[in-house]
Amino acid sequence: MLLEKVDIPYAKFGFMVRWPDRVTLKQTISAIIKLHLPKLTDIMDWFEILIDRPKNIKAWAHVYSNYRKHSTVKVFILCS
Numbered sequence: 001m002l003l004e005k006v007d008i009p010y011a012k013f014g015f016m017v018r019w020p021d022r023v024t025l026k027q028t029i030s031a032i033i034k035l036h037l038p039k040l041t042d043i044m045d046w047f048e049i050l051i052d053r054p055k056n057i058k059a060w061a062h063v064y065s066n067y068r069k070h071s072t073v074k075v076f077i078l079c080s
Contacts, residue, residue, distance in 0.1 A: 025080060042080040048072035 010017070020028075025041050033040055053071045054060045065072040 020080060042078055044076075044078050046074060046076045048074055 022041070026034075029040065048065055048068055049072060050068070051063065051071050051073055054063065060071060063071045063073065065074075
C-alpha cells in the first residue's frame with residue numbers, strides 16, 4: 001500500500017529527481033561530516049500537514065493519519 005502511494009508521485013514528478021552518483025556524493029560532503037559519519041550519503045525526513053477532511057470517502061481514507069487522528073498531507077524529503 002505504501003509503495004503504491006510513493007509510486008504515483010514518482011511517476012508524475014520523477015523527472016524532477018536527480019540522484020547524484022556515489023563519487024559526486026563523496027566529493028560534495030563536508031570534511032566534518034566525512035570524519036564523523038563516513039558512510040552518510042543523504043538525510044531523510046518526513047512530516048505531516050493538517051488539512052480539511054475531503055468530502056469523498058475514498059480521498060479521506062488516503063489522507064487520514066492514525067497517528068494524528070486527522071486528515072493530513074504527508075511530505076517526504078531526501079537531501080543528498
